Amino acid sequence: MLTRRIIPCLDVKDNSVVKGVRFRNHEIVGSIIDLAIKYNNEGADELVFYDIGASTYDGVVSKEWVKAIAEKINIPFCVAGGIKSVEQAKVILNSGADKVSVNSPAIERPELIHELANEFGSQCVVVGIDSLMIEDDYIVYSKTGDENTATNTSIKTIDWIEKVQELGAGEIVLNCMDRDGVRDGYDIYQLNKMISISNIPVIASGGAGSMKDFKNVLTQTNSSGALAASVFHKNLFNINDLKIYLKKESLNIR
Amino acid sequence: MIIGIIDCGGANLNSIYYSFKRLGINTVISNSKNELSGLDAYVLPGVGSANAVMQCLKDKSLIDFIKNITKPVLGICIGMQIMYEYSEEGDTQCLGIIDGKIKKFKSDKSLTVPQMGWNKLLCNDDLKSLNGHYYYANSFYTDSTDSAMGYTEYGVNYTSLVKKNNFIGCQFHPEKSSVSGEKFLQYFLTTA
Numbered sequence: 001m002l003t004r005r006i007i008p009c010l011d012v013k014d015n016s017v018v019k020g021v022r023f024r025n026h027e028i029v030g031s032i033i034d035l036a037i038k039y040n041n042e043g044a045d046e047l048v049f050y051d052i053g054a055s056t057y058d059g060v061v062s063k064e065w066v067k068a069i070a071e072k073i074n075i076p077f078c079v080a081g082g083i084k085s086v087e088q089a090k091v092i093l094n095s096g097a098d099k100v101s102v103n104s105p106a107i108e109r110p111e112l113i114h115e116l117a118n119e120f121g122s123q124c125v126v127v128g129i130d131s132l133m134i135e136d137d138y139i140v141y142s143k144t145g146d147e148n149t150a151t152n153t154s155i156k157t158i159d160w161i162e163k164v165q166e167l168g169a170g171e172i173v174l175n176c177m178d179r180d181g182v183r184d185g186y187d188i189y190q191l192n193k194m195i196s197i198s199n200i201p202v203i204a205s206g207g208a209g210s211m212k213d214f215k216n217v218l219t220q221t222n223s224s225g226a227l228a229a230s231v232f233h234k235n236l237f238n239i240n241d242l243k244i245y246l247k248k249e250s251l252n253i254r
Numbered sequence: 255m256i257i258g259i260i261d262c263g264g265a266n267l268n269s270i271y272y273s274f275k276r277l278g279i280n281t282v283i284s285n286s287k288n289e290l291s292g293l294d295a296y297v298l299p300g301v302g303s304a305n306a307v308m309q310c311l312k313d314k315s316l317i318d319f320i321k322n323i324t325k326p327v328l329g330i331c332i333g334m335q336i337m338y339e340y341s342e343e344g345d346t347q348c349l350g351i352i353d354g355k356i357k358k359f360k361s362d363k364s365l366t367v368p369q370m371g372w373n374k375l376l377c378n379d380d381l382k383s384l385n386g387h388y389y390y391a392n393s394f395y396t397d398s399t400d401s402a403m404g405y406t407e408y409g410v411n412y413t414s415l416v417k418k419n420n421f422i423g424c425q426f427h428p429e430k431s432s433v434s435g436e437k438f439l440q441y442f443l444t445t446a
Contacts, residue, residue: 001407003372003387040432045372071272076389076430096268098391098430121303121332123368123391170368170391199361201370222363224371254372254387 003254004218004246005045005225006239007203008232010035012051012081013145015065017233029233033066033072039232040073040129042239045254047073048101048173048227050128051081052145063095070096071181078126084112086119093120101126101173106144107153107160110167117168127169131157131190132177138190141177161194173227176206181230183209186217195222199220203227205228211237211245255446256408258293260320261285262333263310266429269331270299272428273439280423285314295325295446300332304342304356304394307332321349327421328446334416335394343394352418354398356363365409375426377404384441386434388418388426395425399418420445 010017010032017035018026020149036047044113049069066079079092079103100120106127107113109181116125130141145151161172174194176187186207195202201224204217208228217226232239246253259270267283276280281297284290298320300307311317319391320327329337336348341356348356361367372387381403395412404415406425414425422442428435 001373002369002390005371067268071269071275073428074276074432074435076391076427092305093266094268096266098266098269119302122393123370131277153376170393171370196363199363199366200368201366224366 001252002224003045003252004220004223005203006043006214006253007046007225007227008035008039008044008239009048009050009227011229012049012065015094018052020143023080033068035233036069036073036077039239043243043254044075044239045225046075047077049077049079049081050145051079062216063091066092066095066097078119080126080128084109086115089116089120089124093124099126099171100122101128103128103130106164107140107142110163113164113167113169117170122170125169126171126173127164128173128175129157129160129164130175130177131194138193144175144177152155157190157194158197161180161197165198165200171201171203171224172198173205176195176204178205180205182207183230184212185209185213186226188217188220191217191221191223192222201225207252209236211242213217214242215246215249215251218246219249255279255294255443256446258290258296259282259283259297260290260298260316262298262300262307262313262314262316266299266427269427269429270297273435277439277443279443280304285310285316287316287319288371290319293325295442296320296323296327298327298329298333300330300335300423302332304332304335304341304348305344305346307336308346310350311336317349321351324420326442328442329421329423330429331392331425331427334425335396337416337418337421337423338396338398346417352398352416352423353419353440354396356394356396357395359392359409369408372431373406373408373426375404375406377415378402381441382413384438386432386437388424388428388431388434388438390414390426397438
């Protein structure tokens, strides 16, 4: 049986790890490599690095820190941020990342997902989706790295999830935006709704504040894993203790 | 000892290079027969697709070279899959070192495909020290039990570790499997 994954997410901006509340007011929380090593040693199942400035400022993640991470850690990691082409993804993957995650560029040009899956295989292609309830429906937002650029795409989240699967995505990270950074629990309702239409793994993101929140999302949804940032960055608890707790709660955890 | 990492176009070469480097082992990454000849062991990495990897091996005239290697060869993920006769992925004729074929997992709501994450490897008695959790990222698997040494459960119980003569294949990624992965690579080195 596949274990459920605990995935720290490191939002990277200007070469530091940052964390904001509801995608705003970013504060620096530490160095990329130091935090990557810390989480690796604590038993994280995987890491996600989001270069949250890349999409909004038209940049692309530099491959040097990707190489530095690959050299130091021996668990899988995914890199996201401004990846618009097969060539850019190739640089990231060849530097040692296991997956690339695409978000805003895939909304602008959905074929990107197909091109990436075709070249590298679906297992390398994650689609990050920032989703927010607007008037009774979940809607996809793009360019959420900066509050000035965040855009309502008018695409229903449910439609986008169907579409990215057709195009060959291998995994979805569903960021429930109104839970981001507020630490009052994952959006169980939205996650169940979206997981019910997915044949590919869905990672829950947004809202982790306590160990119980992880237990709730892993017992009340079929998410493949739970992603979190601030609870780990702020040392509310460490991953090893979290995993001991989840195992005691009879969850299948590595 | 020098290990040849056979560059068949897929990504992840650096991860394998770093994982051996952490163990203090020198590696050569190449797709040239000349550069690869005479090394102590080989790794056939695999990220991408079976057809892309086989096409690359064909283009670089590496197919017979690989089949004729007498030193230990470790195929990882698609590197393992192409050791079999045939893969459904892209309708691909493979190396045929191990009997059997590669099939796609049947996905449904209870079985998401790709298999993505950490799963348990259960080995035959003589390798049971390798039992543990490893990282998997695959949509295809083999239903063959030829030379099977270890199994993983994902919808079906399938061969995830195979050893035929000097050829070892693992469906998981030891280079990404933390402590258990390191232990597995050390086991591979003991066969070299």
